[in-house]
Amino acid sequence: MPQPEDNAPATDIAGPLEPGARVSLELPDSGTCVAVIMSKQGTKTMLQLLDELPDDDLRPGSTLDLFMPRAEGIYHWLCELSSVPIDQTAEIELLGLPIFVQRRLGPRVEAELHADVRRISAARRGRPHGMVVADLSRGGMKLEGPFQLRTGDTVEVTVDLGSPVQVVGRAVMAYPMAERKWTAHVSFIEGQRDAIDAVMNYIGLRFRRKPL
Numbered sequence: 279m280p281q282p283e284d285n286a287p288a289t290d291i292a293g294p295l296e297p298g299a300r301v302s303l304e305l306p307d308s309g310t311c312v313a314v315i316m317s318k319q320g321t322k323t324m325l326q327l328l329d330e331l332p333d334d335d336l337r338p339g340s341t342l343d344l345f346m347p348r349a350e351g352i353y354h355w356l357c358e359l360s361s362v363p364i365d366q367t368a369e370i371e372l373l374g375l376p377i378f379v380q381r382r383l384g385p386r387v388e389a390e391l392h393a394d395v396r397r398i399s400a401a402r403r404g405r406p407h408g409m410v411v412a413d414l415s416r417g418g419m420k421l422e423g424p425f426q427l428r429t430g431d432t433v434e435v436t437v438d439l440g441s442p443v444q445v446v447g448r449a450v451m452a453y454p455m456a457e458r459k460w461t462a463h464v465s466f467i468e469g470q471r472d473a474i475d476a477v478m479n480y481i482g483l484r485f486r487r488k489p490l
Contacts, residue, residue, distance in 0.1 A: 287435045291321050293353060293376045295346065301325070302430045302448070303370075303372055304343035305336070310432040313368075321372040327363060330398045335362050342370065346431045347450050352379045352465060379465060386415040387484040393437040395425055398446070402436070411437055416478055418447055418465040427462040435464070439480040445473040 295301070295318055303311045303325070313325040336359055344355040352388045360369040375409040394406035409423035419435070427433065436442060448463040455461045466474060 284368050291355075291372045291375055291380050292323070293319060293355075294348065295302075295323060299346060300347045300428075301344055301431055302432065303327075304345065305331075312399065312428075312430060318366065322360065323357075323372065325368050325370060327366045329369055331363070336368060338362055341373075344370065344372070345430065345448065346376075347448065348467045352448060352450050353377070354379065364453075368474060385481070386413045386420075387481050388412070388424075389414050389484075391437050391439070393421070393435050395423075395427075395436075396434045397422060397427070398434055406436070409435075411435070412461075414477055415476065415483060416481065418450070418463065419445075420460045422455065423460065424458050426454075432463075432467075433461075433464060439476050439482075441476070443473055443476045445470055445477065 295315060297315050297317055299315045301313050301315060303313060305311055310329075311330045311331060314328065316324040316326050318324070338359055338361050340359045342357050342359060344357045346353040346355075355376045356373045357370040358373055360371055360420065389411045391411040393409050393411050396406050397404040402415045407419045407425035409425050414422040421427070421433075421435070426436060427449050429449055429452045431452070434444060434446050436444045445466060447466045449462045450461060451463045452462040454466070456472045466477075
């Protein structure tokens with residue numbers, strides 16, 4: 279069974295985690311479960327689960343990924359489930375220092391492409407909503423449109439980049455931009471080589487360095 283890093287103080291392992299903060303758990307077989315931190319003590323954290331989970335989906339001793347989006351980027355912890363969830367509450371133990379993924383800093387190109395966006399939660403894959411990909415980079419995209427996304431949401435985006443491409447990412451930041459219109463800054467999840475290659479090919483065709 280994995281153990282917390284021996285030499286790392288609990289305050290360093292917990293990092294920015296505080297009661298009331300919104301986080302997401304990446305489950306082995308069911309996608310993402312959104313949760314709110316109820317309390318924390320050392321490396322142990324109590325969560326209020328906001329998504330319904332299939333029976334037996336969370337088992338004590340399971341190793342999970344915990345994500346916390348912030349304006350500057352997204353934090354990622356490896357954690358372990360301490361006990362069977364009861365009444366939509368679960369206790370986890372953080373197993374090491376967080377990894378921080380900074381918001382995308384690479385070159386972006388304007389796109390203005392129609393896309394179908396689905397929210398992915400622990401037990402279901404949502405219906406598609408029309409959005410616009412406002413810009414693209416190797417690490418992510420900006421979405422705009424009437425579909426209200428939340429910071430921390432995992433989304434599947436289907437867009438035509440010369441051919442249909444399906445890419446999955448997390449909303450690092452989401453906010454209203456006008457009445458019934460929302461913006462979400464999405465960071466791509468690793469392990470999607472073909473999709474990222476298609477994004478890079480599109481950027482290569484569109485991006486032109488300005489002459490000196």
